[in-house]
Amino acid sequence: MKNFTKELTYKTSRSSGAGGQNVNKVETAVTVMWNPSETAHFSAEEIELISQKLKNRINLEGILQLTVSESRTQLQNKKIATEKVIELVNKALIKPKIRKPTKPSKRQVEKRIQTKKQLSEKKENRKFRF
Structure with a gap:
């Protein structure tokens, strides 16, 4: 976690909502602005990642x-x-783990097929015969 808060700029504006009579006079809403491409705290790869995820x-x-x-x-x-x-920014910098494709084991495949056969037999036995 890098401290880039010195690069943030703030702008205030009048806020809507609660505040009574004060709401029309006082600028309480805050807009924070930051240019990721001009930062000195992140590498080019990190800047690209931030720009991509927060586009x-x-x-x-x-x-x-x-x-x-x-x-x-x-x-x-x-x-x-x-x-x-x-x-x-911190969430944008997290790289997800690359998923490694896996195959089910022979035992799992056998078990699944066996379960399907049992279910099929059960349904077959439900049929009405003359």
Whole structure:
């Protein structure tokens, strides 16, 4: 987990929702912005991985944007936004294990066929005969 929080930029805007009369005056919603291609904390491979996995959240200028207006305070929203960006980037850097294709053992195949035969016999015995 690398600390790239110094590269984040913040922009505030008026938030909708709870807040009473204050909601029309105070800019509590926080938009956090980060450009992964201009970071000094990640290798080129990691930047490519981040860009690939978060392509739906990265705009045409190549900036990762996230807006938070969960809390009534700007400071709390800023904290939440920072945590969410860090979490997103950390999840994007996780490489899934490569699946190795396997075959069922002879015993498993035999057991499956045997079970199918038993079921078939059971159903065959249910038929009405004259």
